[in-house]
Amino acid sequence: MRMQRLIEYEEAGPEVRAVYDDIRATRKTDYINNFWKALANDPANLKRTWESSKQVMGPGVLDSLTKELIYIAVSVTNQCPYCIASHTASAQSRGMTAEMFHEVMAVVGMANETNRLVAGYQVEIDERFKTTHS
Amino acid sequence: MRMQRLIEYEEAGPEVRAVYDDIRATRKTDYINNFWKALANDPANLKRTWESSKQVMGPGVLDSLTKELIYIAVSVTNQCPYCIASHTASAQSRGMTAEMFHEVMAVVGMANETNRLVAGYQVEIDERFKTTHS
Amino acid sequence: MRMQRLIEYEEAGPEVRAVYDDIRATRKTDYINNFWKALANDPANLKRTWESSKQVMGPGVLDSLTKELIYIAVSVTNQCPYCIASHTASAQSRGMTAEMFHEVMAVVGMANETNRLVAGYQVEIDERFKTTHS
Amino acid sequence: MRMQRLIEYEEAGPEVRAVYDDIRATRKTDYINNFWKALANDPANLKRTWESSKQVMGPGVLDSLTKELIYIAVSVTNQCPYCIASHTASAQSRGMTAEMFHEVMAVVGMANETNRLVAGYQVEIDERFKTTHS
Amino acid sequence: MRMQRLIEYEEAGPEVRAVYDDIRATRKTDYINNFWKALANDPANLKRTWESSKQVMGPGVLDSLTKELIYIAVSVTNQCPYCIASHTASAQSRGMTAEMFHEVMAVVGMANETNRLVAGYQVEIDERFKTTHS
Amino acid sequence: MRMQRLIEYEEAGPEVRAVYDDIRATRKTDYINNFWKALANDPANLKRTWESSKQVMGPGVLDSLTKELIYIAVSVTNQCPYCIASHTASAQSRGMTAEMFHEVMAVVGMANETNRLVAGYQVEIDERFKTTHS
Numbered sequence: 041m042r043m044q045r046l047i048e049y050e051e052a053g054p055e056v057r058a059v060y061d062d063i064r065a066t067r068k069t070d071y072i073n074n075f076w077k078a079l080a081n082d083p084a085n086l087k088r089t090w091e092s093s094k095q096v097m098g099p100g101v102l103d104s105l106t107k108e109l110i111y112i113a114v115s116v117t118n119q120c121p122y123c124i125a126s127h128t129a130s131a132q133s134r135g136m137t138a139e140m141f142h143e144v145m146a147v148v149g150m151a152n153e154t155n156r157l158v159a160g161y162q163v164e165i166d167e168r169f170k171t172t173h174s
Numbered sequence: 175m176r177m178q179r180l181i182e183y184e185e186a187g188p189e190v191r192a193v194y195d196d197i198r199a200t201r202k203t204d205y206i207n208n209f210w211k212a213l214a215n216d217p218a219n220l221k222r223t224w225e226s227s228k229q230v231m232g233p234g235v236l237d238s239l240t241k242e243l244i245y246i247a248v249s250v251t252n253q254c255p256y257c258i259a260s261h262t263a264s265a266q267s268r269g270m271t272a273e274m275f276h277e278v279m280a281v282v283g284m285a286n287e288t289n290r291l292v293a294g295y296q297v298e299i300d301e302r303f304k305t306t307h308s
Numbered sequence: 309m310r311m312q313r314l315i316e317y318e319e320a321g322p323e324v325r326a327v328y329d330d331i332r333a334t335r336k337t338d339y340i341n342n343f344w345k346a347l348a349n350d351p352a353n354l355k356r357t358w359e360s361s362k363q364v365m366g367p368g369v370l371d372s373l374t375k376e377l378i379y380i381a382v383s384v385t386n387q388c389p390y391c392i393a394s395h396t397a398s399a400q401s402r403g404m405t406a407e408m409f410h411e412v413m414a415v416v417g418m419a420n421e422t423n424r425l426v427a428g429y430q431v432e433i434d435e436r437f438k439t440t441h442s
Numbered sequence: 443m444r445m446q447r448l449i450e451y452e453e454a455g456p457e458v459r460a461v462y463d464d465i466r467a468t469r470k471t472d473y474i475n476n477f478w479k480a481l482a483n484d485p486a487n488l489k490r491t492w493e494s495s496k497q498v499m500g501p502g503v504l505d506s507l508t509k510e511l512i513y514i515a516v517s518v519t520n521q522c523p524y525c526i527a528s529h530t531a532s533a534q535s536r537g538m539t540a541e542m543f544h545e546v547m548a549v550v551g552m553a554n555e556t557n558r559l560v561a562g563y564q565v566e567i568d569e570r571f572k573t574t575h576s
Numbered sequence: 577m578r579m580q581r582l583i584e585y586e587e588a589g590p591e592v593r594a595v596y597d598d599i600r601a602t603r604k605t606d607y608i609n610n611f612w613k614a615l616a617n618d619p620a621n622l623k624r625t626w627e628s629s630k631q632v633m634g635p636g637v638l639d640s641l642t643k644e645l646i647y648i649a650v651s652v653t654n655q656c657p658y659c660i661a662s663h664t665a666s667a668q669s670r671g672m673t674a675e676m677f678h679e680v681m682a683v684v685g686m687a688n689e690t691n692r693l694v695a696g697y698q699v700e701i702d703e704r705f706k707t708t709h710s
Numbered sequence: 711m712r713m714q715r716l717i718e719y720e721e722a723g724p725e726v727r728a729v730y731d732d733i734r735a736t737r738k739t740d741y742i743n744n745f746w747k748a749l750a751n752d753p754a755n756l757k758r759t760w761e762s763s764k765q766v767m768g769p770g771v772l773d774s775l776t777k778e779l780i781y782i783a784v785s786v787t788n789q790c791p792y793c794i795a796s797h798t799a800s801a802q803s804r805g806m807t808a809e810m811f812h813e814v815m816a817v818v819g820m821a822n823e824t825n826r827l828v829a830g831y832q833v834e835i836d837e838r839f840k841t842t843h844s
Contacts, residue, residue, distance in 0.1 A: 043406035044295045044396075044573050071302070075288070078295040082410035088494060089288065089417075095490060096280045101273040106240060107281050110247045114285035116696040117251045119387060119789060122292045123285070124695060125303040128714075138713035139235040142752035145696045146230045147241050149759075151248035151257070153689035154209070154223065158256045159660060160652040160681045161178045161212040162841050168205070169259040171430050171446050177674035178664075178841050216678035222765060223685075226758060250428040253521060253655060258427060262446075272445035276484035279428045283491075287421035293392060294384040294413045296573050305698050305714050311808035312563045312707050312798075339570070343556070346563040350812035356628060357556065357819075363624060364548045369541040374508060375549050378515045382553035385519045387789060390560045391553070393571040407503040414498045415509050419516035419525070422477070422491065426524045429446045429480040436473070437527040439580050439832050518830040521655060526829060530580075540579035544618035547830045551625075555823035561794060562786040562815045564707050580831045607838070611824070614831040625824065632816045637809040642776060643817050649780045650821035653787045658828045659821070661839040675771040682766045683777050687784035687793070690745070690759065694792045697714045697748040704741070705795040 047080035055083040059090050066094065073126060105134040112141075113148045181214035189217040193224050200228065207260060239268040246275075247282045315348035323351040327358050334362060341394060373402040380409075381416045449482035457485040461492050468496060475528060507536040515550045583616035591619040595626050602630065609662060641670040648677075649684045717750035725753040729760050736764065743796060775804040783818045 049060050049072070059080075060072055079086040097107050108131035115123035128141070183194050183206070193214075194206055213220040231241050242265035249257035262275070317328050317340070327348075328340055347354040365375050376399035383391035396409070451462050451474070461482075462474055481488040499509050510533035517525035530543070585596050585608070595616075596608055615622040633643050644667035651659035664677070719730050719742070729750075730742055749756040767777050778801035785793035798811070 043409050073303075074297050074300045075292060075295075078297045079291060081295070081406065082413070084497070085291075085410060085414050085417075088497060089291070092284060092490060092494070093288075095486070096277075096284045100277050101271065102243075102277045102281075106243070107277070109236075109240070110244060110278060110281045111285045112696070113244045113247045114251050114282055115289055116692050117248050118286065118289045119691070119695045120289040120292055121695070121698065122297050122299050122303075123289050124698060125299045125305065128305075129303045137235065138751065141713050142755060143230075143234050143236045143241070144244060145693060145752070146755050147236075147244045148248055148696060149689040149693050149755075150226060150230045151245045152252065152692050153685040154227075155249055155252045155254040155257050155655070156652050156688045157213060157219075157223070157681060157685050158209060158254055159655045159657070160648070160684060161209075161215070162657065162660060163208050163212045163256050165256050165259045166208045169207075169263045171259065171262075177677050215674065216681070218765070219678060219682050219685075222762060226762070229754070229758060246428070250424050253423070253427045255427070255430065258430060272483065275445050276487060279425060279484070280487050282428060283421040283425050283487075286424045287417040289387070290384050290420045291413060291417050293387045293389070294380070294416060296389065296392060311811050341571075342565050342568045343560060343563075346565045347559060349563070349808065350815070352631070353559075353812060353816050353819075356631060357559070360552060360624060360628070361556075363620070364545075364552045368545050369539065370511075370545045370549075374511070375545070377504075377508070378512060378546060378549045379553045381512045381515045382519050382550055383557055385516050386554065386557045388557040388560055390565050390567050390571075391557050393567045393573065396573075397571045405503065411498075411502050411504045411509070412512060415504075415512045416516055418494060418498045419513045420520065422495075423517055423520045423522040423525050425481060425487075425491070426477060426522055429477075429483070431476050431480045431524050433524050433527045434476045437475075437524075437531045439527065439530075514830070518826050521825070521829045523829070523832065526832060540617065543579050544621060547618070547827055548621050550830060551621075551823040551827050554826045555819040557789070558786050558822045559815055559819050561789045561791070562782070562818060564791065564794060609839075610833050610836050611828060611831075614833045615827060617831070621827075625827070628820060629824075632813075632820045636813050637807065638779075638813045638817075642779070643813070645772075645776070646780060646783045646814060646817045647821045649783045650787050650818055651825055653784050654822065654825045656825040656828055658833050658835050658839075659825050661835045661841065664841075665839045673771065679766075679770050679772045679777070680780060683772075683780045684784055686762060686766045687781045688788065690763075691785055691788045691790040691793050693749060693755075693759070694745060694790055697745075697751070699744050699748045699792050701792050701795045702744050705792075705799045707795065707798075 043081050044078060045081070046074055046077035048077065052080060053083065056080045056086060059083075059086050063090065075122070075126065105131060105136060108134055108136065109140070109144050112144060113151075116145070116148050117152060177215050178212060179215070180208055180211035182211065186214060187217065190214045190220060193217075193220050197224065209256070209260065239265060239270060242268055242270065243274070243278050246278060247285075250279070250282050251286060311349050312346060313349070314342055314345035316345065320348060321351065324348045324354060327351075327354050331358065343390070343394065373399060373404060376402055376404065377408070377412050380412060381419075384413070384416050385420060445483050446480060447483070448476055448479035450479065454482060455485065458482045458488060461485075461488050465492065477524070477528065507533060507538060510536055510538065511542070511546050514546060515553075518547070518550050519554060579617050580614060581617070582610055582613035584613065588616060589619065592616045592622060595619075595622050599626065611658070611662065641667060641672060644670055644672065645676070645680050648680060649687075652681070652684050653688060713751050714748060715751070716744055716747035718747065722750060723753065726750045726756060729753075729756050733760065745792070745796065775801060775806060778804055778806065779810070779814050782814060783821075786815070786818050787822060 063072055064070055079089060108127055111127045197206055198204055213223060242261055245261045249261060331340055332338055347357060376395055379395045383395060465474055466472055481491060510529055513529045517529060599608055600606055615625060644663055647663045651663060733742055734740055749759060778797055781797045
């Protein structure tokens with residue numbers, strides 16, 4: 041059964057084509073990543089995910105580059121090779137230098153280390169760090 | 175056996191005290207987080223981790239606030255309550271606004287979602303995203 | 309050292325052969341997945357895991373297809389490429405349609421997203437959702 | 443700073459109130475979970491997440507109960523206590539019996555176990571399970 | 577609905593009692609951990625899991641203490657507070673000293689760090705480390 | 711941009727060469743793993759990580775082989791193919807037999823399973839397993 045293959049523009053229905061057109065217009069490139077071509081097997085999910093992506097990853101109080109660095113940090117923590125490769129490229133196109141990448145890696149490595157030290161030593165939250173929900 | 179309790183300055187040996195003194199001087203505060211007090215059960219690991227932390231989390235080509243945001247992103251992905259609480263406080267002290275926090279959360283949520291879509295659809299890395307190791 | 313290679317029926321000892329025979333009889337196919345051929349390096353673990361698999365994955369109050377969907381959800385969350393590929397095939401043989409797969413992916417993606425929003429916002433369990441252990 | 447507290451209807455702005463009203467109408471209950479009250483600190487994310495949730499978790503080719511079981515499977519794999527508690531309650535309200543819950547747990551446990559056996563034994567994907575992207 | 581509460585010996589049926597009796601005899605203690613009391617809601621899973629535990633965690637070519645250290649390493653990586661607490665106690669009863677615990681924590685922290693550096697730098701497996709499946 | 715490629719000794723600067731020399735002297739081999747060659751893109755992180763590795767992975771109250779087994783357990787749990795391959799080789803060079811490897815896999819599988827059963831059944835920590843931080 042075909043449910044995970046890459047859907048090209050030529051064979052796509054109008055709902056998928058509309059998303060591809062918007063990706064191209066938004067990103068100012070003809071290129072559609074494999075991720076979107078795979079999601080296109082489910083046009084409703086493609087549309088919802090692309091709309092969320094535009095809303096979430098676009099510049100806000102944080103610039104797009106910072107958001108890409110955070111995205112890389114999550115993808116490295118989850119060990120997603122595709123996501124690391126594609127968002128490293130995306131971050132570079134937004135200005136990430138090699139030095140920035142190295143610093144992200146060092147922080148991600150250290151956070152993954154200390155997250156476990158906290159768990160292993162069963163460290164309780166300091167009173168002053170507790171969130172008051174009122 | 176006592177191996178995970180919090181070590182206070184008064185009962186600590188000279189190696190631990192030296193680290194506590196450096197934390198206080200570096201952070202310009204008398205307060206020592208529970209994390210360091212727990213790690214102090216193993217003075218060598220305390221010292222190594224604190225030295226790494228100073229090197230990794232200090233400002234470089236990325237500022238300290240951006241590094242804290244990345245740290246939060248990892249800790250949320252790993253679901254470490256202590257780390258989320260303490261580094262949210264730390265990021266706030268470095269200027270993180272509520273709006274910044276919300277944007278970090280949205281990116282972290284979306285990255286965790288799309289990381290799984292990539293895995294489930296078995297998306298292969300686009301040729302153009304492949305790293306050439308030469 | 310050979311400890312992770314694939315063990316074929318012809319070279320296997322009687323304990324492994326008995327499991328392979330049972331897999332073939334239970335699944336009504338001659339084909340033995342690479343997973344079982346790799347586990348066969350440790351005959352005791354092969355036998356225990358296969359017996360558990362028969363007990364856990366067989367139809368109960370939940371049918372086998374629903375169990376396969378749950379299995380896929382876990383494997384996607386853990387990002388295990390082999391498990392995703394083999395259990396997607398297995399689910400398809402039990403009647404999973406492309407539409408079902410897409411819905412599973414959407415739920416898995418969303419759950420992974422909201423799991424992190426809950427962690428980041430440090431949401432406390434509603435009184436009404438608390439389990440009473442008495 | 444208040445950025446993770448629970449937002450009650452009375453203090454909420456119109457965008458949040460509109461979502462709360464829709465949650466109440468859709469779920470036919472006055473009760474708003476803490477999750478939504480926490481997300482309401484970021485009205486745009488609240489609205490986006492709620493709209494996605496309605497689209498993803500509602501009945502499709504899979505019924506709502508099956509989707510809740512899948513949601514629980516992910517939340518248990520990620521070890522999110524809030525998500526486990528709230529979606530166990532949600533699944534029960536949609537008809538999950540204790541027997542169903544036990545079977546979900548057994549599958550989730552087994553999948554987490556075998557995911558790691560696959561990784562440790564470095565099992566390669568069988569030719570017949572490979573997805574052809576064409 | 578009662579499906580996650582703790583089942584005491586007095587209220588348990590014969591299948592659960594038989595497991596509890598075996599736990600007591602095997603461990604030479606009257607105490608039954610909450611884990612087993614919770615699993616007892618599903619007697620078949622309780623029995624299967626206990627039998628596996630006896631087979632897997634008992635001494636083999638690795639002694640019981642080494643197995644407990646490995647168990648702790650996994651539980652810390654997965655951030656399971658119950659598992660960390662109960663298996664730390666179990667390891668201590670088998671001879672784990674504070675110094676051993678500290679060394680386990682340091683290795684677990686470092687492995688979690690370097691696992692991510694490997695992912696982020698997309699390091700390819702050295703030819704000499706590749707498993708030959710033949 | 712070159713930021714993830716493998717740095718060979720011949721093209722490396724003095725800081726990287728010093729680390730490579732120390733790796734060779736410490737490990738009594740001319741071979742430098744791809745991991746170190748990739749980290750060498752960031753000489754400061756290379757040096758810090760190598761120094762930590764020497765301190766953490768060397769023999770202490772736990773021997774080097776036990777530490778390698780723990781490292782494998784973490785890497786399998788995190789599903790890091792490179793780390794599994796390289797540290798399996800490293801453990802073998804320190805005396806890990808196939809039987810030891812199989813036992814590690816069985817424990818890692820079981821711990822990953824029971825970690826999730828604990829989460830799903832929302833098991834609370836037994837009073838006797840609670841750490842007293844005083």
